[in-house]
Amino acid sequence: MSDLAYSIVTRDLSLWYGEFQALRSVSFKARNGLITALIGPSGCGKTTLLRCFNRVNERYGNVTTTGEIRLLGKNIYDEDVSLIELRKSVGMVFQRPNPLPLTVYENIVFGLHIHSPARLNASALDEAVEQALTDVGLWMDLKDKQKSKATSLSLDQQQKLCIARLLPLKPEIILMDEPCSALDVEATRQVEELMLELAGRYTIIIVTHNMAQAKRVSHECAFMLMGELIEHSRTEDLFIRPLDKRTAEYIEGRFG
Amino acid sequence: MTPGRRHLEPLKEWLIERFIWLCGVSAIFFVFAIFIFVFREGADYFFSGFKAGEFFTSIEWYPTSRTHVRYGALALITGTFSVSFLAMFLAVPFGLGAAVFISEFCPPRLKEGLKIVIELLAAIPSVVWGFIGLTIMNSLIVRLFNAPIGLNMFNGAIILALMSVPIIVSIGEDALKAVPDSYREAAVALGCTRWQMIFRVLLPAARNGLLAAVMLGIGRAVGETMAVLMATGHSIRIPHGVLEPVRTLTATIAAELGEAPVHSDHYQVLFIIGILLFTITFVINITADFIVRGIGRK
Structure with a gap:
């Protein structure tokens, strides 16, 4: 069981949207508790790969997948896997902040509500909200605004809230799909700091277009091209001594 | 674009703006016109012989009775x-x-x-x-x-x-x-x-x-x-x-x-029913509007 050092392991993962093959036998491993960045030019399949880990790709209907994905040692395509439980333990943050059109408070307890059949104790909920907001550094700003609409917050607060609402569910893995691309420089810095604080407690996979960001926040980095995983190593190694010529060309900015 | 055409551009803008304005205002105008027309047709009777009590509480609707005409709606x-x-x-x-x-x-x-x-x-x-x-x-x-x-x-x-x-x-x-x-x-x-x-x-x-x-x-x-x-x-x-x-x-x-003979009491009461219908739909719309706003405020 040496695999348990890894939260995510895929083997020969291929994926088609209809006729189009978006992933070509990708074998990828993400180390437990680290931040792994997926980089590569547009259309290289990095977002598709990310969206495999909580199976939200299947929303589109015409998706075919072959190969294996193991999360925390469990094949997520097994018959007995509950999508609901899977998505509870694998949180996702999207490119555009997408808080639900509810209050700040309701956004954070939303996950708890949908995952527990019984009514929840109000003080426990209050505590969960305070904890989650504290973890993402929003508590001071939002403690008096818990009843205001989440959609009326500033974009960076919205994005942090989107991270905060995952935490009460105690996920093992957090997937981030270009979480800073809608944010300004200062907000990006804050979210990056937040990611580094959350690392260790959670395994984080981040898709990014921004190589500097990958350098700043990730411990490991995987470079993808045309649906293939070209190279995956420690971030310093990948950026300083890339093994593959294509990786070298991409990080030098010759294409992409 | 020729210079002459460019010269006409502000006028065109102005015309389009006026036209759109007219479209919007005409909708309001027509609604009021219809309301006034319906009301005018029933107004005479509404202010003279109309018995609101009977209209709203009686179920006896005998508009053509020879002896005792009743308009209970x-x-x-x-x-x-x-x-x-x-x-x-x-x-x-x-x-x-x-x-x-x-x-x-x-x-x-x-x-x-x-x-x-x-x-x-x-x-x-x-x-x-x-x-x-x-x-x-x-x-x-x-x-x-x-x-x-x-x-x-x-x-x-x-x-x-x-x-x-x-x-x-x-x-x-x-x-x-x-x-x-x-x-x-x-x-x-x-x-x-x-x-x-x-x-x-x-x-x-x-x-x-x-x-x-x-x-x-x-x-x-x-x-x-x-x-x-x-x-x-x-x-x-x-x-x-x-x-x-x-x-x-x-x-x-x-x-x-x-x-109903035009402008007879019967005819006018029918128009009063029209006004009532108008009012009902108006109230429904206003209520909906308030509900929507009420929800929006929260």
Whole structure:
């Protein structure tokens, strides 16, 4: 069981949207508790790969997948896997902040509500909200605004809230799909700091277009091209001594 | 572009602006004009002989009695409200359910087909609906419920429901379609089941649009004339059950206006009924507006 050092392991993962093959036998491993960045030019399949880990790709209907994905040692395509439980333990943050059109408070307890059949104790909920907001550094700003609409917050607060609402569910893995691309420089810095604080407690996979960001926040980095995983190593190694010529060309900015 | 044309550009802008302004203002103008016309036709009687007490509390509607003319519209008001209410009771769950199905569950090809069918349903003239009520529904109700007569409140309500459902579905579906997909993604990624997503995210997010859909459905039901005239049995009484015939305000106007001598009391009372209908729909719309705003404020 040496695999348990890894939260995510895929083997020969291929994926088609209809006729189009978006992933070509990708074998990828993400180390437990680290931040792994997926980089590569547009259309290289990095977002598709990310969206495999909580199976939200299947929303589109015409998706075919072959190969294996193991999360925390469990094949997520097994018959007995509950999508609901899977998505509870694998949180996702999207490119555009997408808080639900509810209050700040309701956004954070939303996950708890949908995952527990019984009514929840109000003080426990209050505590969960305070904890989650504290973890993402929003508590001071939002403690008096818990009843205001989440959609009326500033974009960076919205994005942090989107991270905060995952935490009460105690996920093992957090997937981030270009979480800073809608944010300004200062907000990006804050979210990056937040990611580094959350690392260790959670395994984080981040898709990014921004190589500097990958350098700043990730411990490991995987470079993808045309649906293939070209190279995956420690971030310093990948950026300083890339093994593959294509990786070298991409990080030098010759294409992409 | 030639310099001459460029010179004309501000004028063109101005003309277009005025034209759009005129379109907007004319809508308001026409509404007021109609209201004033309807009111003027009934005004004389409204201010002289009209007995509001009798009109609203008596069920005795004898506009052509030789000895004692009475204009008690209570039965007609009850008729309109009972048929509309029952129609909405049937149409709202079906309409919203269908809207949710089309927008969230339906495979794309079936969706296209369904939308065409629903548009088709909306395009059926009301007299055809009335005819269906008069013939098919009539005998069906007699057979199924062992009712003495098939032309009754239930018949009218089903016909009205069938007429309102397409409106509720198409406007409701638009409202659900307008909910950003990012909300669905957020809900799915948090582990919602489809139903949780619908009840906790989509319906609240689309509630204003859905409410508008329901209100338009009610508006259609209250204002519909020909179909209810043909399907409800057109008998003046306060119904004690859904299988009893009723008569509505609209059907009364349609049936009697042609025979009432112009500017007679009877004629004017029919216009007062028109004013009442106007007021009812106005109140429904205003209420809807307040509800929508009330929700928005929270």
